[in-house]
Amino acid sequence: MSGSETAPGAVAEIEGLTVSVGGRRILDGVSLRVRPGRVTALVGPSGSGKTTTGRALLGEFPAGALVSGTVRVGGERVGHVPSGPVPVGPAPVRGGPARGTAARGAPVGHVPQDPAAVLNPVRRVGALLHDIALGQVRGLPRRARRQAARARVLEAMAAAQLPDGAALVGRFPHQLSGGQQQRIVLAQALLLGARVVVADEPTTGQDALTRRRVVEELAAVAARGIGVVLLSHDLAAVRALADEVLVLRDGRVVERGPAQRVLRSPATSGTRELPPVKLALTRDTAFGAPRPDVVLRVRDLHARHPDGSEVLHVPDLALRGGECLAVLGRSGSGKTTLARCLAGLHRTYDGQVLLGPVVLPRSLRDRDRRQLAAVQYVFQDARASFDERRPLRDQVARTAVRLRGVPARDARAEASAMLGALGLSTVSADRCPGGLSGGELQRAALARALLARPRVLVCDEVTAGLDTDTRRDTLDLLDGLLRTRGDMSLVLVTHDLVAARFASRVAVLDAGEVVEQGSSAEVLTAPRHPLTAALVAASKAVPVPDAIPGPAGSSCRASEAGSA
Template sequence: MSHDTACAAEIRDLRVEIDGRAVVDGVNLRVPPGRVTALVGASGSGKTTTGLALLGEYPPGARVTGEVLRPADGPVGYVPQHPAAVLNPARRIGALLHDIARPQVRHLPRAERRTAARELVLRALHDAQVPDAAALLRRHPHQLSGGQQQRVVLAQALLLGARVVVADEPTTGQDALTRSGIVEQLAAVAAGGIAVVLLSHDLDVVRALADDVLVMRAGRVVESGPAERLWLAPRHEWTRRLLDGHRTAPPPDSDTGAEPARPVLTVRDLTAVHGPTTVLRAPHLTLGAGECLAVVGRSGSGKTTLARCLAGLHRDHTGEILLDGTALPRSVRHRDRDGLAAVQYVFQDARAAFDEFRPVLAQVARTAVRLRGADERTATGEASTTLARLGLPEDLARRPPGALSGGELQRAALARALLARPRVLICDEITSGLDTVTRRGILDLLAGLVRDGDDLALVLITHDLDTARLAHRITVLEAGEVVEQGPAGTVLSRPRHPFTVSLLESTAGPGAGTRP
């Protein structure tokens, strides 16, 4: 069936049911070429299901009614929220991208194809804001940060020559400087006549990019219209709540630079490597009980490597990591049950951290059984209570991970870590995939845990300087080096290092200015 030629793709009265429950209900969406259409809403509101419908993809067992009209002159590209899921872990990045580029150069003489394919790949990586692209081509996906993985997936979509690009949280896990670059790139994609469908919790990015906005809640579109009108005069209560939730976290009262009186975690002369390459140097870090340390920096700066060293997940390092003055084994495999429980890690990609075949509730409860020796009934009760506290009711928690959104799984991952009753909680970009209302709730919860739990220390890995305001102290990493650290208020208001200054300036608004 044909549709309006001024519309690159269209959805008409889409309804998607799973087990008799509508996850998308009565959605209509027109996607004009050369424009950015944004879908916003809470986790589980149906944004991703709607976006995937443009690719003809639906959840297993779904009952689908309505029409989805896709472009006849090119494919629909997709940039997923969890990039690791679409990158083959056994192949180098260069091989993955060359597989996409080769069909586009088959018309050339055989002797010219390899060089032409490489040029296409390098151009796509450059357009996706990937620095040092030639070196990145030699790496495997697990050797990249989450932000680097996401940019590689964006390059894949650009290589496909898509007429419509569905970008599902493309700036999740990106630092402010890279996020600004992604905004500029997607704006340039739209300026080239390609339709962009943006699924995002990041209202700064939506404000900078979108021409039209659809606000979703519980599978329905509750408000839609031109972006300018929606920002200035939202009509629906839920839209107003989303906009009200988009505010910065207040910094903690304490702004002293003194060492904590009772350090829980101490890092001395830490140097971490990936093969022959040194990727992190951290001469000295301390974290006290009841304290939050935010570690900020660009993608690939060493933030996640530091977190993985603390958790025993990256053992290729020298130096010492002390818990209550006692050295922790470098590898998680050599830590006893108490050591495993004491340092808990909440991953950026929560979906990859769950067994897809077991109910979420059982997996969360298992932490209390395995690390604290709780019986099954007690553990299940604690898990249910903690999940509900984080906004996941029991009927949702009893489903497998595939039935939950990315944001819902992030909350489940946090609940699982909390059931270990850790001394040190490491949160790696856990708010990056959350809507503003849920994000505000999670940050308030984390602030309460640190404030009210005398024994808990929090390490907050984040690209978002607004999120870093939750912290008592901030450490800034750039290219694997600690370039600045100190009280949060001082670092955020009176930064000393030029890189920190550039981060703060870019946070003032990704892609500030107007669309090209």
């Protein structure tokens, strides 16, 4: 086969790809073929090389990487580096379209795990979509062209599970939840006419109802003849969607084959170590032991977008000492806005947030060092919260230096110990963020917040994007901290109902309102509100779409799915 030919029937192909960074191989001889209308899933633990493989289809590699092998899209070689390292340049500029490679009309759409990285923070989300759509209706008169472009934008947003697109196009990325941002990027890929879509953890950070819709939408994307490369820890979604599964471990493909065979009858020990589709966390007790004292309280909070529209109303919500409060709800229900109000990151609100008896300033800039340390926030978009040019350990240690006055050497030792407790090696800690996976960066963000020794730790989807073992270890660590440190409480913003079951209490948000709250056992076992009941029911299984015919000879595989 010549260097400019793709394998028959494949729209994209990776062959013998090896990627090394700093003397460590992060991919070792990886090969895969993407066929139209088929779903190829890459599974494996955090840091196994899934994201690096997916980004290779866009011709993107970590700065300073040594790369060998070939990547072909639509018959053309892309991203091939015959010799020498990938140049180390500035951080990627945000705000372009969904990144993709246009090769003979076969663009590759990319839906990243950190969607904010490809959305311009100072541009309304509808503006870029509208620009793309305008380019597709050039032959029409000006007024008709704008109307046709708007119709295409709304159609793409609906196809990406954003049926309320008309209300969202005027918002900025920070005014959307992580799940909404992710679906905006998918809408970009669909507007661009992608023939391959690389979806990196598309069900991460999604509520159970939206996760079901994402499964259905990706099945429909494949049914249009688009090749889908699914990178995921969500084995229920993989089992529902995938035609072929590749299992990666330490940068190598340890097993590949039809999805049902690989997941039901794995041939290698590396695959047999994958968690079952049903998520089984080996915990049998709730987090911590709450005390009667109130550490944090929200009173009559009305949060608004800059345009004045109200996004959240919380009449009263209290967090007790040593307690874990889980905040549940659908994507866009106001969970992240509540978390950002607590942390001083969303200041356009009326009402009060109190730390003990003291009213906290609305803005982070107006809080003193003690208040900053007392309420720490772990971002859902971990990558965007780190400086791409500085080693991870230094950034984590900086928290102890700045907020607690710890000497730099001692702070680095504390950072190493905390990163190690969260499963990050010394080698990983010495890398810049670009050399780590999304799951590794989430754990680093948690370590950074913990070094402030906060009284209140606000975690926004801290278990999202982690494999089951790491998720369990993270929950165990948080539980241990609540039990051993009597001065810390936890607000767990999550879509993970398995994690929420170990919280002391649960508050459920819907359309910016608290619709139900109580003990986790009461709320999740006998929910009173219809939304809570729907979330609990949807979390028990990822519904599987019927077999959807794609191009001749292909189909989107349908199978039973276990618990999500």
